[in-house]
Amino acid sequence: MVRSPCSYDNNLKKGPWTPEEDEKLVDHINKHGYGNWKTLPKSAGLNRCGKSCRLRWTNYLRPDIKRGKFSQEEERIIINLHSVLGNKWSKIATHLPGRTDNEIKNFWNTNIRKKLLQMGIDPTTHKPRTDLNHLLNLSQLLSTAQFGNNLMNNPLDNIALGRLQTDTTQLAKIQLLQNLLEVINSSTLANNNGFLGTQNVNPFEGVVMAPASLISSSSLTTNDHQAFSNLWSSSKSMDELLGCFEEQDQGVNNNVSNYNIQQDQNTLPPLVSATHETSSFRKMEGEHLTSSSPPDSSTIFEAWEKLMDDETSGSYWKDILE
DNA sequence: AATAGATGCAACCGCCATTAA
DNA sequence: GTTAATGGCGGTTGCATCTAT
Numbered sequence: 459m460v461r462s463p464c465s466y467d468n469n470l471k472k473g474p475w476t477p478e479e480d481e482k483l484v485d486h487i488n489k490h491g492y493g494n495w496k497t498l499p500k501s502a503g504l505n506r507c508g509k510s511c512r513l514r515w516t517n518y519l520r521p522d523i524k525r526g527k528f529s530q531e532e533e534r535i536i537i538n539l540h541s542v543l544g545n546k547w548s549k550i551a552t553h554l555p556g557r558t559d560n561e562i563k564n565f566w567n568t569n570i571r572k573k574l575l576q577m578g579i580d581p582t583t584h585k586p587r588t589d590l591n592h593l594l595n596l597s598q599l600l601s602t603a604q605f606g607n608n609l610m611n612n613p614l615d616n617i618a619l620g621r622l623q624t625d626t627t628q629l630a631k632i633q634l635l636q637n638l639l640e641v642i643n644s645s646t647l648a649n650n651n652g653f654l655g656t657q658n659v660n661p662f663e664g665v666v667m668a669p670a671s672l673i674s675s676s677s678l679t680t681n682d683h684q685a686f687s688n689l690w691s692s693s694k695s696m697d698e699l700l701g702c703f704e705e706q707d708q709g710v711n712n713n714v715s716n717y718n719i720q721q722d723q724n725t726l727p728p729l730v731s732a733t734h735e736t737s738s739f740r741k742m743e744g745e746h747l748t749s750s751s752p753p754d755s756s757t758i759f760e761a762w763e764k765l766m767d768d769e770t771s772g773s774y775w776k777d778i779l780e
Numbered sequence: 781a782a783t784a785g786a787t788g789c790a791a792c793c794g795c796c797a798t799t800a801a
Numbered sequence: 802g803t804t805a806a807t808g809g810c811g812g813t814t815g816c817a818t819c820t821a822t
Contacts, residue, residue, distance in 0.1 A: 474791075
């Protein structure tokens with residue numbers, strides 16, 4: 459069935475509502491209620507379609523609407539509910555009295571979404587971003603940091619540049635570390651809960667395959683390889699990395715830990731599967747390995763071993779992974 | 781002060797689900 | 802069971818405002 463949209467109706471007004479129109483609509487609904495949106499505009503003396511009137515009422519004029527900035531508690535609730543419900547804005551709105559689905563949707567798209575992306579979290583899956591572009595961005599971030607480090611050897615170095623370099627390095631490392639821990643956690647949890655089914659039961663698969671497949675991928679340029687190698691080899695000691703979590707200020711790092719705490723407090727599972735099939739790594743991996751033939755774990759561990767050996771204190775990595 | 785780009789938000793569009801005839 | 806009408810929802814757009822240059 460095809461229904462004519464509002465705009466096709468006879469000269470019905472569109473666009474922003476005037477205070478006079480608002481008043482007419484509110485007055486009419488206060489007196490008669492809103493039983494039939496189709497007939498309401500005519501009886502209310504409005505040159506609008508019923509749909510437009512309904513939207514104006516539900517999103518703006520309703521007396522129980524709470525306006526103003528979202529509180530941190532509301533933001534936390536939205537993030538948690540979104541991780542379970544996805545883009546079901548109306549469902550999410552039922553848990554936030556006074557907030558409309560439209561308002562929540564706008565808040566998500568203009569605020570929360572960006573925050574999560576900046577924290578290295580995929581706003582769709584609520585999991586750390588593992589896509590190649592993101593990691594290469596981190597790589598470039600670290601390369602920049604390295605460049606800054608080199609400049610520090612110059613007599614013309616300055617405090618501000620040094621601070622920037624330190625922050626950039628820490629941010630990139632934290633995001634990388636979080637990506638790794640997330641993969642470990644999801645694999646371990648899945649294994650413990652028997653969710654793996656026919657999937658690869660190697661809890662380190664995701665961790666190991668990432669650098670191994672990345673470095674071996676023919677789709678990467680030499681510069682990409684070098685940049686990615688730099689990314690890993692530029693990491694210093696593990697306690698330094700972990701220290702980033704403890705010493706983080708009120709900025710992005712704090713948000714990361716808050717997010718994790720929220721995730722822990724919220725016992726509801728993520729809506730989107732945590733399997734690796736959707737990740738870029740998995741797709742890349744598929745170019746080299748068939749799903750029916752699990753990767754050669756010895757090769758993988760050798761690759762991982764090498765990466766850890768490159769660390770000045772690789773035992774820290776082993777401790778964490780074990 | 782002028783301008784371009786970024787941002788936030790209200791409103792619209794189109795699709796789907798539900799209900800009534 | 803079928804069709805038409807309506808409501809509801811999510812995605813998208815357009816515009817006003819803000820910010821940086």
